[in-house]
Amino acid sequence: MSGGGCSIVWFRRDLRVEDNPALAAGVRAGSVVAVFIWAPEEEGHFYPGRVSRWWLKHSLAHLDSSLRSLGTSLVTKRSTDTVSTLVEVVKSTGATQIFFNNLYDPVSLVRDHKAKEVLTAQGIVVHSFNADLLYEPWEVNDDHGHPFTTFAAFWERCLSMPYDPDSPLLPPKRIISGDMSRCASDTLVFEDESERGSNALLARAWSPGWSNADKALTAFINGPLLEYSKNRRKADSATTSFLSPHLHFGEVSVRKVFHLVRIKQVLWANEANQAGEESVNLFLKSIGLREYSRYISFNHPYSHERPLLGHLKFFPWVVDEGYFKAWRQGRTGYPLMDAGMRELWATGWLHDRIRVVVSSFFVKVLQLPWRWGMKYFWDTLLDADLESDALGWQYISGTLPDGREFDRIDNPQFEGYKFDPHGEYVRRWLPELARLPTEWIHHPWNAPESVLQAAGIELGSNYPRPIVEIDAAKSENGTDEGLGDSESIPIAFPTDIPMDVDHEPARNNPTLGRRYEDQMVPSMTSSFLRVEDEETSLDLPNSAPESRAEVPTNVNVNQEQRREAVHEGNMQTVRGNATLPQFNMTIGLRNAEDSTAESSSTSTRRERDGGVVPVWSPSTSSYSEQFVGEDNGIATSSSYLQRQPQSHQIMNWRRLSQTG
């Protein structure tokens, strides 16, 4: 259809040639220049972590070689301003059109909107596609045309949409290369010397790249999928799909995953293979959660940094860098937690169950602000994914309408025996506990001195005592082992904190500098600016306009019916009456002695969540600032947990700025 110029195909997190609608359309339109732009500074706090960058590096190399075999190659650009780099690329290639696939993270929503405006203004035709989801977020609405606010309803609708997700596309047979002679590639640097050594091990376990993703998918579907349900609770089971990093970078398309899994589903349904059916449903649900994370991100572009429910707004999170560090290093004294955190650090990978366990402990027992934990996950996970991780942490924190209740606190010891009944997982990652009998492996603090001695363990030196103690009175096997000698301090969670609490002087000092040298310990940056704005905004009536991001105007849709689905309704109250939880679990604080050496100035302080975010590198993004002062909705009472039913309302945020 196009005239003379070639087309740009802008690759982002869709690093595949198979079932890539933007690529397919670009190829159909004529000659193509494929581009990848590396502008990590634009991600602000969410500059990709070491292992994530390692993956990206290899995935790009893989894509490039595929493109070469098809007749072109990948142009790579280093940039600090993606949009202007795009403009340059367009000019230097004489392109008249640009094709890319949609993304739904907050940074991309803003950036892509701006790209469309700028490029369109220059006479470039912009086409964007759905390549990341079964259905675009704006296609899935309830009977009133409003977005869903709970996962189950959302997923049910996805599975019963009047039309199926698009079928996967084959790779192009051949690509006619556009003129790249005046558009030189930059060499992209994804790791520095200090990181190279740590990354070397990754290649043993993982093979990035779209065709490897495809192999992994096939292997999973023909193998472990059948037992997915049965094996789901083993901490170290090798029966998950291991597709998440592939999916994050779009090396394999969810539609293809969905397609192939459904074939199995039909097959097993016919055979009345119940285990198989159950497994398929469970696995599809995890695909659905990924979908939902994009859905949430699109409808609530702040969900990676703000709770969706406001009822914990004034909960006094524990701001303690010593706890945070102990958690990161796997030195909390709870074996399952520590094993998980050491695995994460060593491999960039954790079984989903362990992610839940470890983050749950972080939020419910240590009571640290979830955004810290999420940031650490972001920095260390091989499959770090902003939307999925935000959903996960909000789920754990109890700030989703259908998340875990905030006062549900799982006991680490019982979770240990649940997910690692024989202690194998703990022993693998905590060699210092290797000789401890299974009976004590998940609660060494109860073990008789003789047993510890025989196992070569000296609590407090060899392996830490629990940094925070949990009242064992609630233990089921309540053998009344108690909690050792230390006196537990009952912490009565405040139930009514005046609104003006914590009006500390704004601490806007950009960085306090690094405090210590362990695993890339973050310096702490505050942005109390935003907190103050939030607080003043509490007075505002609930009049904030709907928050969802703009629906792309030039979406390519096949069915006309998909087009209408743009609605602007307010989020509805989801939870009925909220009863005031009684926060009176008993927790002993013993961090003071243990962690003073490292977190000198900060003994346990309790603060509101929101202001302090750990960052590895100073934020260079203007993105965060862009939202400073935006109203975030609903609170009307001064207690952190309101008694009124409408307290459980999803927060609204103002729609994204329409003027780039």
Added chain:
DNA sequence: TGTTAATTCTG
């Protein structure tokens, strides 16, 4: 077959 204890599930 009724009551209760145990287990499982929850995005």
Added chain:
DNA sequence: AGAATTAAC
């Protein structure tokens, strides 16, 4: 943690 389902008695 609490609801719901299942096993046990």
